[in-house]
Amino acid sequence: MRAGATAPKPQASGAKSSSGAGLLSIGQVLQRLSPEFPDLSPSKLRFLEERQLVTPSRTESGYRKFSPTDLERLRLVLTMQRDYYLPLKVIRGYLDDLDAGREPVLPGGVQMSAAPSILPAARKLTREELVRESSATPMLLNDAITASLVPAGDTFSDESLVVLKALVELQRSGIEPRHLRGFRAAAERELGLIESALIPTARRADASSRAKAMELAREIAGQLELVRSSLIRSALSRL
Numbered sequence: 085m086r087a088g089a090t091a092p093k094p095q096a097s098g099a100k101s102s103s104g105a106g107l108l109s110i111g112q113v114l115q116r117l118s119p120e121f122p123d124l125s126p127s128k129l130r131f132l133e134e135r136q137l138v139t140p141s142r143t144e145s146g147y148r149k150f151s152p153t154d155l156e157r158l159r160l161v162l163t164m165q166r167d168y169y170l171p172l173k174v175i176r177g178y179l180d181d182l183d184a185g186r187e188p189v190l191p192g193g194v195q196m197s198a199a200p201s202i203l204p205a206a207r208k209l210t211r212e213e214l215v216r217e218s219s220a221t222p223m224l225l226n227d228a229i230t231a232s233l234v235p236a237g238d239t240f241s242d243e244s245l246v247v248l249k250a251l252v253e254l255q256r257s258g259i260e261p262r263h264l265r266g267f268r269a270a271a272e273r274e275l276g277l278i279e280s281a282l283i284p285t286a287r288r289a290d291a292s293s294r295a296k297a298m299e300l301a302r303e304i305a306g307q308l309e310l311v312r313s314s315l316i317r318s319a320l321s322r323l
Contacts, residue, residue, distance in 0.1 A: 106152055107149040108154075108155065109148070109149065109150075110126050110129055114126065116155065117155070117158060117159060117162065120159070120162070125295075127295055128295045129148075131296065132158065135172050136176065137158075137175065137179065138150070140154050157179070160179075164178070165302070170306075171299065171302040207241070208239040208241070209245060210239060211238075211240070214248060217245055218248040218249045218252055220248050220252050224255060227262065228247070228248060228251055228261045230262075231261040231262055233251065233264060233267065277304070278305060278308075281300070282297050282300060282301060285297040
């Protein structure tokens with residue numbers, strides 16, 4: 085996760101321009117956001133509206149119209165989902181705090197680094213760049229790939245950079261990637277639990293159901309993370 089300056093405070097979703105100038109249709113919103121978020125669909129936009137993450141205005145005929153503020157708010161929501169894997173319930177609380185003039189911090193103490201419109205696109209790091217930016221050794225990276233903690237490939241994501249930086253710090257305490265092989269197995273078991281819980285929703289093949297299934301998956305993953313963190317804190321208190 086990226087840390088930095090506090091996120092800017094987007095205008096409250098309910099605040100609309102007094103004129104229709106600059107308002108966008110669903111199709112125009114998709115055209116602007118799809119290059120950054122290829123999985124975005126009309127159903128996903130309507131789903132986010134149902135969850136009150138954005139409240140576009142309506143024409144007399146009932147068509148949705150999105151303001152520039154709505155567009156940036158959507159970009160923020162989608163970025164937080166993609167880059168921080170946050171459930172919509174958490175994102176909604178974050179936006180509510182922004183709308184109230186507070187300076188919220190994401191779970192884990194992370195603050196959004198910049199306005200979503202100027203967030204850098206997802207990077208692809210070469211092996212050399214990954215090793216250099218993480219201060220890791222090539223051997224540590226090889227060990228991380230062997231232990232399935234970092235995916236093998238010619239290029240690597242920012243997520244791999246975060247993991248490798250953590251492994252550098254753990255190595256200083258004598259914890260090597262080989263000691264963490266069980267983490268991958270545990271993650272696969274959790275994925276199995278999530279997939280089982282999604283079966284009723286996943287059976288429906290429409291786009292709206294797929295969006296709801298993905299959101300439910302994030303919600304379940306967040307709750308599992310809370311249980312795991314609690315167990316670790318409880319165990320640490322006995323040391």
